[in-house]
Amino acid sequence: MGFWKSLFSGSDTPAASSPSQTQEYFAAVDVGNDISSGSRIFFSTDRDIDLYELEELCDAVGWSRRPLRKVKKAIQHSFLVISMWEVRGNNQRRLIGFARATSDHAFNATLWDVVVHPAFQGKGLGKALMKHTIKKLRSEDISNITLFADPHVVDFYHNLGFISDPEGIKGMFWYPN
Amino acid sequence: MGFWKSLFSGSDTPAASSPSQTQEYFAAVDVGNDISSGSRIFFSTDRDIDLYELEELCDAVGWSRRPLRKVKKAIQHSFLVISMWEVRGNNQRRLIGFARATSDHAFNATLWDVVVHPAFQGKGLGKALMKHTIKKLRSEDISNITLFADPHVVDFYHNLGFISDPEGIKGMFWYPN
Numbered sequence: 001m002g003f004w005k006s007l008f009s010g011s012d013t014p015a016a017s018s019p020s021q022t023q024e025y026f027a028a029v030d031v032g033n034d035i036s037s038g039s040r041i042f043f044s045t046d047r048d049i050d051l052y053e054l055e056e057l058c059d060a061v062g063w064s065r066r067p068l069r070k071v072k073k074a075i076q077h078s079f080l081v082i083s084m085w086e087v088r089g090n091n092q093r094r095l096i097g098f099a100r101a102t103s104d105h106a107f108n109a110t111l112w113d114v115v116v117h118p119a120f121q122g123k124g125l126g127k128a129l130m131k132h133t134i135k136k137l138r139s140e141d142i143s144n145i146t147l148f149a150d151p152h153v154v155d156f157y158h159n160l161g162f163i164s165d166p167e168g169i170k171g172m173f174w175y176p177n
Numbered sequence: 178m179g180f181w182k183s184l185f186s187g188s189d190t191p192a193a194s195s196p197s198q199t200q201e202y203f204a205a206v207d208v209g210n211d212i213s214s215g216s217r218i219f220f221s222t223d224r225d226i227d228l229y230e231l232e233e234l235c236d237a238v239g240w241s242r243r244p245l246r247k248v249k250k251a252i253q254h255s256f257l258v259i260s261m262w263e264v265r266g267n268n269q270r271r272l273i274g275f276a277r278a279t280s281d282h283a284f285n286a287t288l289w290d291v292v293v294h295p296a297f298q299g300k301g302l303g304k305a306l307m308k309h310t311i312k313k314l315r316s317e318d319i320s321n322i323t324l325f326a327d328p329h330v331v332d333f334y335h336n337l338g339f340i341s342d343p344e345g346i347k348g349m350f351w352y353p354n
Contacts, residue, residue, distance in 0.1 A: 066284070074283035077256075102279045102287065106251035107243070110279065110287050110323075134351060143353055146287075148323065151345035162349040168328035171348020172339040174311060176320055 256280035
């Protein structure tokens with residue numbers, strides 16, 4: 001499987017000019033964080049994520065369940081998908097973080113579904129996930145990175161350089177009645 | 178040309194399941210607003226927009242100019258593109274409004290570049306443009322429509338049913354240093 005091959009060969013496939021159109025696009029990056037003895041943290045942009053494993057991660061932070069059919073479609077049509085993995089030894093990997101971005105491939109990207117497993121929070125991994133995501137978007141020449149932050153994570157994003165309501169700009173939502 | 182053919186035959190091509198992947202997708206809708214004697218307002222989802230005409234529209238509201246190469250790319254990779262036209266007689270059309278949305282094709286859409294020419298503001302056309310855009314997104318089963326509103330248009334979006342900072346959710350931006 002591509003994931004393991006790339007992960008352990010240490011290869012880092014260059015970013016395609018349009019990652020959302022390239023299902024094969026893949027990059028494994030060893031961030032070098034030794035979380036506990038014998039484990040390492042990797043990032044991947046592979047979209048071929050086990051949807052049940054992703055659901056389990058989202059369950060762990062208390063998110064409402066969503067139809068997997070729609071989650072699959074959203075992943076397919078996101079501009080960038082980043083997953084964060086804990087790898088132990090040679091054959092154990094666990095999905096511990098996730099983020100994705102929609103984009104017009106030119107000016108703007110918007111982050112959605114940013115999540116770090118509670119057991120891995122407070123170790124700087126959310127920050128590492130976001131820095132990796134920003135770096136990927138910047139490498140695609142996206143200069144306006146946006147998101148909608150729940151109140152309890154606003155400070156987290158401030159610390160990463162995000163600004164809330166710059167020049168009075170308001171984030172607004174429309175939902176069906 | 179497809180535009181005129183569809184415009185005057187009154188046909189309304191059904192929405193493709195994934196408009197952003199279908200360059201041929203087109204719908205002309207007569208909203209029936211008679212702005213002045215002999216003129217009518219139409220909406221189109223055709224992406225084949227004259228970029229100089231769009232730049233002229235954006236100039237009219239004082240927006241900073243952007244590289245047309247990037248504007249073209251952004252239009253190509255938007256999920257939905259809506260243009261609003263004034264048509265006089267049989268052969269005169271003028272671009273008077275525009276909006277586009279990025280999306281994951283499943284849950285979320287984000288509106289960008291919403292503009293109505295100053296000469297056509299105050300006539301309910303911005304509202305018509307937004308209602309048409311929301312209707313199109315809803316027909317694609319998108320339930321979370323978001324945007325970032327400049328302070329002077331927050332009330333405009335409130336009146337359309339948009340909510341700012343629901344449950345304390347903050348719109349946040351990251352720009353390169």
